[in-house]
Structures are given as C-alpha cells and as structure tokens.
Amino acid sequence: TEYTEEVISQKIYLESWNEGSSKSAIEDFVRKTTTENSPDFIPEKDRIAVFDNDGNLWGEQPFYFQLAYALDYVKKEAPNHPDWAKDPTLKAAMDGDVMAVMAGGEKALIDIVMKSHAGMTEDQFSAAVKDWLSTSKHPDTGRPYNRMIYQPMLELLEYLRAHGYKTFIVSGGGIDFLRVWAEEAYGIPPYQVVGSSIKAKYEEVDGKFQVVKIPELNFIDDKAGKPVGIHQHLGVKPVIASGNSDGDFQMLEYTTNQPGARLGIILHHTDSVREYAYDSLSHIGNLKRGLLEGPEKGWIIVDMAKDWSIIYPN
Amino acid sequence: TEYTEEVISQKIYLESWNEGSSKSAIEDFVRKTTTENSPDFIPEKDRIAVFDNDGNLWGEQPFYFQLAYALDYVKKEAPNHPDWAKDPTLKAAMDGDVMAVMAGGEKALIDIVMKSHAGMTEDQFSAAVKDWLSTSKHPDTGRPYNRMIYQPMLELLEYLRAHGYKTFIVSGGGIDFLRVWAEEAYGIPPYQVVGSSIKAKYEEVDGKFQVVKIPELNFIDDKAGKPVGIHQHLGVKPVIASGNSDGDFQMLEYTTNQPGARLGIILHHTDSVREYAYDSLSHIGNLKRGLLEGPEKGWIIVDMAKDWSIIYPN
Ligand SMILES: [Ca+2]
Numbered sequence: 212t213e214y215t216e217e218v219i220s221q222k223i224y225l226e227s228w229n230e231g232s233s234k235s236a237i238e239d240f241v242r243k244t245t246t247e248n249s250p251d252f253i254p255e256k257d258r259i260a261v262f263d264n265d266g267n268l269w270g271e272q273p274f275y276f277q278l279a280y281a282l283d284y285v286k287k288e289a290p291n292h293p294d295w296a297k298d299p300t301l302k303a304a305m306d307g308d309v310m311a312v313m314a315g316g317e318k319a320l321i322d323i324v325m326k327s328h329a330g331m332t333e334d335q336f337s338a339a340v341k342d343w344l345s346t347s348k349h350p351d352t353g354r355p356y357n358r359m360i361y362q363p364m365l366e367l368l369e370y371l372r373a374h375g376y377k378t379f380i381v382s383g384g385g386i387d388f389l390r391v392w393a394e395e396a397y398g399i400p401p402y403q404v405v406g407s408s409i410k411a412k413y414e415e416v417d418g419k420f421q422v423v424k425i426p427e428l429n430f431i432d433d434k435a436g437k438p439v440g441i442h443q444h445l446g447v448k449p450v451i452a453s454g455n456s457d458g459d460f461q462m463l464e465y466t467t468n469q470p471g472a473r474l475g476i477i478l479h480h481t482d483s484v485r486e487y488a489y490d491s492l493s494h495i496g497n498l499k500r501g502l503l504e505g506p507e508k509g510w511i512i513v514d515m516a517k518d519w520s521i522i523y524p525n
Numbered sequence: 526t527e528y529t530e531e532v533i534s535q536k537i538y539l540e541s542w543n544e545g546s547s548k549s550a551i552e553d554f555v556r557k558t559t560t561e562n563s564p565d566f567i568p569e570k571d572r573i574a575v576f577d578n579d580g581n582l583w584g585e586q587p588f589y590f591q592l593a594y595a596l597d598y599v600k601k602e603a604p605n606h607p608d609w610a611k612d613p614t615l616k617a618a619m620d621g622d623v624m625a626v627m628a629g630g631e632k633a634l635i636d637i638v639m640k641s642h643a644g645m646t647e648d649q650f651s652a653a654v655k656d657w658l659s660t661s662k663h664p665d666t667g668r669p670y671n672r673m674i675y676q677p678m679l680e681l682l683e684y685l686r687a688h689g690y691k692t693f694i695v696s697g698g699g700i701d702f703l704r705v706w707a708e709e710a711y712g713i714p715p716y717q718v719v720g721s722s723i724k725a726k727y728e729e730v731d732g733k734f735q736v737v738k739i740p741e742l743n744f745i746d747d748k749a750g751k752p753v754g755i756h757q758h759l760g761v762k763p764v765i766a767s768g769n770s771d772g773d774f775q776m777l778e779y780t781t782n783q784p785g786a787r788l789g790i791i792l793h794h795t796d797s798v799r800e801y802a803y804d805s806l807s808h809i810g811n812l813k814r815g816l817l818e819g820p821e822k823g824w825i826i827v828d829m830a831k832d833w834s835i836i837y838p839n
C-alpha cells in the first residue's frame with residue numbers, strides 16, 4: 212500500500228467539509244472499515260467506492276455540461292453536414308434550442324451525440340472534447356467547465372484513496388466524454404469510469420485500423436442501469452456509493468443492501484447562493500425518493516449549504 | 526509508486542524464463558519504457574498491459590476450460606430443467622457430447638451458457654463457478670483447473686506490475702467466469718478483466734434487488750471485438766498486448782500500431798511433451814496469421830518449449 216497510518220494521521224483531509232453529522236459519519240465509516248480488528252474491517256482489495264458525476268462531482272445546472280458540448284459541436288460542424296438540418300433533434304441543436312432538446316430528455320442528448328459523432332475515431336473524439344474544454348465557459352460562473360468540479364468531493368475522493376479505497380465514476384453521462392478529462396480533474400483513470408455509451412467497431416480509417424463510433428445505442432447507465440453498469444465494468448459490489456439524484460437510487464440501494472458495512476451518500480443541492488438549490492421539482496437532477504427513503508436506509512444526506520465551506524477549487 | 530529502483534534490482538524476475546531473445550526483448554522493452562530520460566519512457570499512468578487468457582495465462586486443451594465448466598453445470602442441473610432436452614445444443618451438453626458442442630464453435634459455448642445461466646444472480650453464478658473449481662480436475666493432468674496457469678506468465682505479470690504497469694485480462698471467455706478466480710490466480714482484480722458477456726438486469730429476487738443474467742448476447746470479446754472491448758472497458762490504448770492465437774491479432778495490431786514504444790507478444794505452443802503443440806491446424810487457439818505477420822511487425826514469438834523452464838506452478 213502507498214500509505215502508512217502515520218502519514219495519514221499527519222495529513223488533514225476533508226478540509227472544506229464543515230464539522231457536523233455528515234463529515235463525522237463519513238469519517239466514522241472510513242475509520243471502522245479500514246481499522247484492522249474492527250468488526251467492520253474491509254480488506255483493501257474490496258474497498259470500492261462509486262461516484263455519480265453530474266451534480267455530484269461537478270455541476271449540472273442550468274443544463275448538463277455534456278449537452279453544452281454536444282450543442283457547441285453540432286453548431287460548429289453543421290456547415291459540413293447539410294443533411295443534419297433534416298433531423299428535428301439535430302436541427303434544434305444546430306439552432307441552439309436548448310429547451311427543445313431538454314424536453315426530449317436524456318434520449319435526445321444521446322440521439323444528438325449518436326448522430327453527430329458517428330464515424331469519429333477515438334482520437335478525433337478526444338481531441339474534440341479537449342478543444343471544447345479549453346475554449347468554453349460556463350454561462351453563469353464564467354469558469355471553464357472542468358473547474359466546475361466540487362472541491363469537497365475532490366477531498367472526499369482523496370481521503371478515500373488515502374485509505375485504500377479505489378474510486379470509480381458511475382455516470383449517466385457519456386463514458387468517452389468523461390474519460391477525456393476525469394483523470395486530470397479527479398485523479399480517476401479512464402478504466403475506472405463507467406457511463407452511457409454508443410457502440411463502436413474496429414475498422415480501417417486513413418490507412419490505420421482504429422476504433423470508430425457507430426450510431427447505435429450500447430448502454431444507458433442510469434437508474435436500474437447503474438447496478439448493471441457496475442456489474443459489467445467492475446464485477447464487484449461497491450462498499451460506498453455517492454450520488455445526487457433519483458437516477459442514483461438503485462446504485463445506492465444495490466450497494467447498501469449487501470451484508471457488511473456499507474455507505475450511501477446523497478448530495479442535496481441546498482445552496483441557492485453559492486451554487487443552485489433544487490430537488491424534487493427539478494427537471495435536471497431530480498431528487499425525491501432518495502430524500503424520502505434515504506434516511507431510513509441509513510444514507511447520509513449531505514446538505515451542500517451547511518456541510519461545505521467552499522464549492523469550487525480556488 | 527510502490528517500488529524503488531533498488532528493490533527492483535534486488536529481486537529476480539522472470540525466473541522460469543530461459544535466457545534468450547524472448548526474455549531479453551521483454552526486459553529491454555520494460556527497461557526502456559520505465560527509465561526516466563529514456564526516449565521511450567512512458568509515464569506510469571499510461572503503462573497498460575493486456576493479456577489474453579485461454580492458452581496464454583492458462584491452458585485451453587483439449588478444450589476450453591469454461592466449456593468443461595458449462596458441460597458439468599448443464600449435466601448437474603439438467604434434472605431440474607426437463608425443457609433443456611428439447612434444445613439440441615443443451616441436449617448435446619447434457620449428454621457430454623463435447624465434439625458436437627465444439628463443432629458449433631464459440632457460438633455454441635455462449636449459447637449453452639446463455640440458456641443454462643439465465644435467471645442466475647451474480648452471487649449464484651460466482652458460487653457455481655467456485656464450487657466447480659474446487660471439485661473438478663483437468664482430464665490430462667489431474668490438476669485443478671486454476672492450477673493449470675502458466676508459471677512464466679505469472680512472473681511476467683508480476684514483473685510488469687513491479688515496474689508500474691497495470692495488468693488487464695482481455696479474453697474471449699466469459700467475463701464473469703474469469704472474475705471469480707482471476708484475482709487469486711493472477712493478482713488481477715475483477716475490474717481489470719474484460720471478456721465476452723451476456724446481458725443482465727437489476728430486479729427483485731427473493732425479496733432483494735440483485736443483478737440477474739438474462740439470455741441475451743451482450744458482447745463477444747474476440748478478434749476485432751478485442752480492440753472494441755478494450756475501448757469500452759479501459760478507454761485507453763495498451764502499451765503491451767500478449768496473446769496466443771489469431772483471435773488476438775487485432776488486439777496486438779491495435780496496440781502496436783500506435784506511436785511510441787509498443788510491444789506485442791505471441792505465445793507459440795511448441796511443447797508437445799510438457800504441454801501441447803499446436804498452431805495453424807488447431808481447432809482451438811488457431812495461430813497462423815500471427816506467426817506469418819507478427820515477426821515483421823516486431824512482435825515477440827515466445828517458443829514455449831525453448832523459452833520456458835517450467836510450465837505450471839509447483
Ligand atoms: Ca447526478
């Protein structure tokens with residue numbers, strides 16, 4: 212292992228978490244699962260923590276950041292694809308009609324990505340996302356999107372890793388989109404990212420065999436899809452699951468209905484001043500069942516306004 | 526990192542590899558990609574090595590070990606499933622007609638697994654595989670199947686990991702089957718295993734929500750499927766790829782046609798005395814194109830009889 216008890220005890224973790232029941236519940240859980248001879252001790256190889264991304268590790272308002280990427284991409288590439296104007300969803304995207312696209316829900320976003328990205332190689336896609344990240348800004352904060360990550364969650368990831376936990380992303384967002392920037396942003400390598408995907412095939416492009424996206428849905432990693440995505444990609448059941456919406460309900464349920472010490476964490480967006488306040492009425496990140504049933508299941512409900520001293524990294 | 530140059534230089538790796546061009550080519554490659562200031566240096570985060578399993582990390586003769594498992598399972602469970610006798614493939618399996626099943630190729634094996642395992646939960650499947658491993662023996666050697674792993678390959682995995690490489694399995698075999706025993710056998714955790722799969726869903730079984738197998742093909746991780754499987758599960762291109770048949774050709778091609786130092790390794794089964802000798806004429810592990818085109822691509826062709834001092838662990 213990369214750490215010693217001594218090094219851990221000298222370092223201060225969770226600096227941006229205010230003292231309170233959320234912080235102490237997390238600390239208690241980590242202590243009891245990583246202290247040898249504790250009845251709740253979990254061997255290091257089984258210490259698996261899964262994190263939803265949108266609205267949990269980074270923001271998701273006023274609309275999914277990947278939707279901003281897809282709209283910008285379609286607008287930029289539209290002149291090269293006159294046929295796109297014939298497709299109602301792509302047409303709405305070309306026109307920047309966010310409301311129309313959002314009304315189509317997750318399906319519309321996937322539809323846009325499938326149709327606009329078909330035929331792209333792995334390398335072309337990564338380059339397009341990197342280019343977008345380096346040039347675009349969030350409409351409300353003016354920050355680059357990859358600086359809209361939550362500082363307290365970065366600290367939680369680091370704290371868990373320092374205690375032998377492996378951290379994974381399990382997101383409804385696009386797996387390839389996330390993989391471009393998750394390692395730099397969160398210290399989570401591409402092979403520890405699970406997400407929604409379209410299919411791909413191996414074929415010759417420009418004289419070289421490459422993996423190329425094809426316009427066919429592969430997997431939607433949301434709701435009851437999250438336990439399936441975890442099963443397919445990880446093949447082990449997590450010990451800790453963290454999310455912010457009812458799209459994470461099944462992931463938390465799947466994690467915490469196992470025997471042994473298990474932890475579910477729900478991030479409640481309560482901060483209308485420093486971030487956004489939304490839950491059961493929100494179109495994005497809708498959270499209702501988790502707030503109703505989570506507490507009786509022992510899940511921690513993190514109150515963003517109360518529990519976090521800062522939101523974004525400086 | 527978990528190692529220092531000093532610790533590495535004191536430990537002897539690849540002990541069961543005889544001195545010769547294969548061993549020195551592997552050592553040279555690892556040295557040049559892990560020595561800082563070397564023009565071929567690769568940062569630790571990018572050091573990814575992928576390994577085929579059947580006939581590469583463990584044996585595959587006289588027929589795939591997973592087929593032995595599936596036949597034993599069908600035979601054992603048949604009395605509870607009178608309907609199975611109506612299906613020709615399951616009937617052949619029930620009768621232990623290996624030749625008939627093998628004539629159906631990979632498809633027949635997948636068909637047997639799909640039909641016989643539908644409705645099993647994750648936990649039930651793991652328990653069935655564990656039970657089989659602890660009770661069954663290889664027909665020729667009498668060893669338990671998980672002691673039919675290759676000692677020199679265990680040493681290669683360990684050598685690479687000691688030099689900061691992450692090791693993954695990328696197998697045509699069943700992903701869930703492999704995950705039950707790969708960590709104990711190879712030190713490769715479940716989330717670093719890629720393989721063929723059937724679909725699954727999240728549903729209530731015995732009052733508890735679980736992931737359950739459904740009889741629908743999800744993915745075949747073989748031939749041109751291997752680069753796609755790597756793309757889907759790892760999301761990064763490997764630096765080292767190791768396999769033993771033409772089912773690995775595209776995986777080695779995908780790995781070694783990238784810029785920068787890359788290594789392809791083909792294990793040639795040349796040892797009719799201690800193991801089996803087979804290549805271009807074999808029904809299982811057919812190897813023809815790799816032997817013809819591999820050398821000009823710079824791939825190492827490991828000669829099992831010549832390069833390995835022992836085959837199985839003591
Ligand atoms: Ca979310």
Ligand SMILES: [Ca+2]
Binds near residue numbers: 578579580768770810
């Ligand atoms: Ca093989």
